[in-house]
Structure formats: C-alpha cells, structure tokens
Amino acid sequence: MARTDAMILGAGIVGTSVALHLARRGMSVALVDRASVGEQTSYGNAGIIEGNTIFPPAFPSDVGSLVRIALKRASEANYHISFLPRVLPWLLAFREASRPERLAETARLIRPLFSRAVVEHETLMAEAGATHYLRKTGWLKVYRGKKSVAALAPEFELAAKFGLPLDALDMAGALALEPSLHPVFAHAVFWPEAASVSNPLGVTRAYAARFAALGGVILSGDARSLHRTGNRWRVETDEGALDSAECVVALGPWSSDLLARFGLRLPLAVKRGYHRHFRAQGNAGLARPVLDAEVGYLVTPMEQGIRITTGAEFAARDAPPSPAQFDRIIPRARQLFPLGERADGKTWLGSRPCLPDSRPVIGRAPGQAGLWLALGHAHWGLTLGPATGRMIAEMMTGVPPFCDPAPYRAERFS
Numbered sequence: 145m146a147r148t149d150a151m152i153l154g155a156g157i158v159g160t161s162v163a164l165h166l167a168r169r170g171m172s173v174a175l176v177d178r179a180s181v182g183e184q185t186s187y188g189n190a191g192i193i194e195g196n197t198i199f200p201p202a203f204p205s206d207v208g209s210l211v212r213i214a215l216k217r218a219s220e221a222n223y224h225i226s227f228l229p230r231v232l233p234w235l236l237a238f239r240e241a242s243r244p245e246r247l248a249e250t251a252r253l254i255r256p257l258f259s260r261a262v263v264e265h266e267t268l269m270a271e272a273g274a275t276h277y278l279r280k281t282g283w284l285k286v287y288r289g290k291k292s293v294a295a296l297a298p299e300f301e302l303a304a305k306f307g308l309p310l311d312a313l314d315m316a317g318a319l320a321l322e323p324s325l326h327p328v329f330a331h332a333v334f335w336p337e338a339a340s341v342s343n344p345l346g347v348t349r350a351y352a353a354r355f356a357a358l359g360g361v362i363l364s365g366d367a368r369s370l371h372r373t374g375n376r377w378r379v380e381t382d383e384g385a386l387d388s389a390e391c392v393v394a395l396g397p398w399s400s401d402l403l404a405r406f407g408l409r410l411p412l413a414v415k416r417g418y419h420r421h422f423r424a425q426g427n428a429g430l431a432r433p434v435l436d437a438e439v440g441y442l443v444t445p446m447e448q449g450i451r452i453t454t455g456a457e458f459a460a461r462d463a464p465p466s467p468a469q470f471d472r473i474i475p476r477a478r479q480l481f482p483l484g485e486r487a488d489g490k491t492w493l494g495s496r497p498c499l500p501d502s503r504p505v506i507g508r509a510p511g512q513a514g515l516w517l518a519l520g521h522a523h524w525g526l527t528l529g530p531a532t533g534r535m536i537a538e539m540m541t542g543v544p545p546f547c548d549p550a551p552y553r554a555e556r557f558s
C-alpha cells in the first residue's frame with residue numbers, strides 16, 4: 145500500500161492541471177485514471193481558451209429555434225427523444241438560469257476565473273515546454289444574419305464594462321483576418337484576447353509530463369473503488385492500494401457515477417458533441433477558430449487538419465453516437481470554408497459535463513472531509529483547467545485563492 149498527500153481521480157485537462165499545481169507546491173501527488181492521460185473529453189474539443197467568455201450558452205429564447213430543434217431540423221442542437229424525460233428537470237433549471245438577469249449575474253460571477261484562463265495556461269505551458277501549441281490569435285465569430293448585430297448589444301456592453309476588447313467587423317474586415325473564408329456572412333466579431341491550441345491532447349500530455357518530472361505519479365485504476373479507511377481515502381490501482389488524506393474528484397462527465405455513492409447528488413448532465421477532421425483545399429488555411437454563430441458549429445485549425453465541432457446533443461452519456469448534426473453542418477461549412485476530403489476515418493464523440501447554471505463546481509465536497517471537487521466545466525474545461533488547478537491547489541494548501549471560490553461551491557445545489 146502506497147501513500148501520498150493527495151490523489152487526483154481523472155486525468156483530463158482538469159485533473160492533470162490540479163495534479164500539476166499541487167506538485168508545484170511540493171505535495172506528493174498521484175494522478176489516477178482508468179484510461180490514458182487526456183484521451184477522453186479533453187482530447188476532442190475545439191481547442192479554444194475562451195478568456196473572452198461573457199455569457200454562457202443559453203436555452204433558446206425564440207420560438208423559431210425551439211421549433212427547429214424540436215423538429216430535429218436545427219444544426220446547433222440535437223436530442224434523443226427517449227432521453228428527454230430524464231433530462232427535463234435539468235433543462236428546466238437551465239432555462240431558468242438563461243433568463244437575461246441570471247445570465248448577467250453569471251457573467252459577473254465567472255469573470256474573475258475566466259480572466260485568468262490564458263495567463264494560467266501560459267505559465268504551465270512555459271514550464272511544460274508546450275508553448276508551441278499556443279496561438280494567441282483570438283477567435284472570430286461570423287454572423288450570417290444582419291439582425292443578429294442588435295442581439296449582441298448586451299454582450300458588447302458587458303465587454304466594455306469588463307474592459308474586454310473586441311472588434312466588430314464587416315465582411316471585408318473579417319476577410320482581412322481570414323482570407324480563406326467565403327463571403328457568406330454579413331458581419332463578424334473578433335475577440336483578440338481568446339487564444340487557442342493546435343493539439344489539446346498534446347497540451348494535457350505535456351502538463352502530465354511536467355507533473356511526472358516534479359515527482360508526481362500517474363497510476364492506472366478505477367475511481368469507483370474509492371472508499372474511506374480511517375481518516376484517509378483509498379483507491380485500488382494496478383500497483384496496489386493507494387491512500388491519501390486528500391482526494392480530488394475530476395472525473396468530468398463520469399463524476400456523478402462516483403459521487404452518488406457518497407450521497408453527493410449534483411445536477412450534472414452532459415451536452416454531447418462531435419468532431420470530424422478535414423483537409424483544406426489548395427492553400428486555404430485558418431489562423432484561428434471560427435464560429436459560424438447562427439448555424440452553430442466551429443471550424444478550427446488543428447495539427448490533425450481542420451476540425452469541425454458540433455454544438456450540443458442531449459442524450460444519455462453512454463448512448464451510441466448519432467452524429468446527424470453533421471448532415472446539416474457540413475454543407476454549410478463548405479459554404480464558409482473550402483473544406484477538402486475527410487482527414488480521419490471516424491467521428492469523435494465527447495460529453496461536456498454541464499451544471500444548469502453553467503458554473504463548474506470547484507472546492508470541498510460537502511460533508512466529506514478531505515474530498516474535493518473539480519468538475520462540471522461544460523464548454524470550458526480546456527479554458528479553465530489551469531485556473532481551476534491553481535484555485536483548488538491554493539485552497540488545499542491554505543493559501544487565499546486568487547479569486548473568490550464562493551460561486552463554485554457545491555452547496556449551491558443543496
């Protein structure tokens with residue numbers, strides 16, 4: 145039986161960042177996963193470090209969108225009808241949190257954490273030799289309808305209040321930034337303070353390698369074996385039992401499987417999402433991720449090719465893939481960018497771990513001494529991994545956290 149100061153369950157971008165931050169503070173730490181580092185949700189995302197995020201994605205407020213989604217004609221969302229009764233309470237809570245005043249409150253609450261997103265990655269990347277993955281080229285959102293400019297006013301107002309720069313561009317301005325785009329949109333918004341990475345898996349692996357170089361141990365094991373023994377936590381690994389005084393649950397969309405066993409019930413649902421890779425035609429290319437906002441997909445340059453990622457699918461986490469959204473997205477994506485042939489053989493599916501108020505849970509687990517939670521990062525696990533790692537490591541080592549942890553407490557769901 146081995147002992148460490150802390151064990152981290154889950155080696156996605158969130159758990160790996162937590163482990164690295166604790167190891168940097170001199171703790172002996174084990175990172176435990178049943179699969180390889182970074183190969184689940186953290187593998188297939190769009191690679192954006194969304195330091196600019198103001199409003200979280202909201203429940204649709206217009207009847208037209210709801211009808212299109214209900215009729216399965218929407219490109220931005222899909223659902224499995226058999227899953228709707230199970231997810232209904234979550235959807236109702238999500239709709240409630242999508243009222244304009246709640247969204248404005250969320251924007252204010254999450255800003256301190258998001259404002260550190262890029263800089264916390266830069267710190268870890270510099271140490272981990274991963275800076276070559278980072279592109280500080282912002283991201284571009286293109287809008288096909290002229291009407292949507294007015295709808296952006298609340299976001300622009302808050303951006304000004306938060307001191308977040310943006311450029312509202314006409315088509316010519318956007319094409320100057322991304323000359324390979326076709327002129328099928330009316331206007332665009334450029335967010336210069338967002339960043340992106342060319343290989344999310346490469347980033348997580350680099351942080352894990354840095355963690356190991358600092359003496360951290362990476363073990364294979366099933367988190368569901370977690371139990372208490374005296375005043376410590378124990379998990380079974382391929383190397384035998386591992387005991388720690390402190391245990392951090394960072395199991396992404398699998399977190400509830402474990403927490404329910406300790407009586408911790410969080411309203412964690414998944415918004416599933418897919419990606420496919422394509423080659424670009426000729427010399428076409430992109431310098432940054434581009435969101436086709438009303439159509440609801442992202443096109444983003446990766447080492448593996450041009451990655452197209454989809455919006456949300458409401459379905460059971462483990463249900464078979466149903467990438468029907470691509471049938472509607474790919475023709476629209478070809479209108480926007482000269483996509484060539486497929487660069488991969490299969491469609492990737494991942495599950496964004498989402499809480500209805502769009503805030504992650506970061507902090508102590510209620511009523512369980514030594515148990516910590518770092519989960520529910522929804523659309524922003526890559527964005528917030530290092531900032532989360534720093535915040536929880538500061539809390540665990542008795543240092544005042546760099547931003548107020550209160551908005552992330554699990555107790556808000558009690």
Ligand SMILES: Cc1cc2nc3c(=O)[nH]c(=O)nc-3n(C[C@H](O)[C@H](O)[C@H](O)COP(=O)(O)OP(=O)(O)OC[C@H]3O[C@@H](n4cnc5c(N)ncnc54)[C@H](O)[C@@H]3O)c2cc1C
Nearest residue numbers: 154156158178185186189190192367396417524525526527
């Ligand atoms: C299509 C798509 C696009 C996205 N784009 C972006 C983006 O551009 N920017 C951004 O910031 N975020 C994005 N996201 C969200 C982001 O990918 C997630 O929020 C993030 O990956 C979650 O990280 P995690 O470490 O919490 O979970 P995961 O990466 O899923 O890690 C959880 C780990 O727990 C392990 N595990 C599970 N069960 C067990 C068990 N029983 N025992 C041991 N180990 C276990 C898994 O093997 C896994 O390694 C996107 C997501 C999707 C699906």
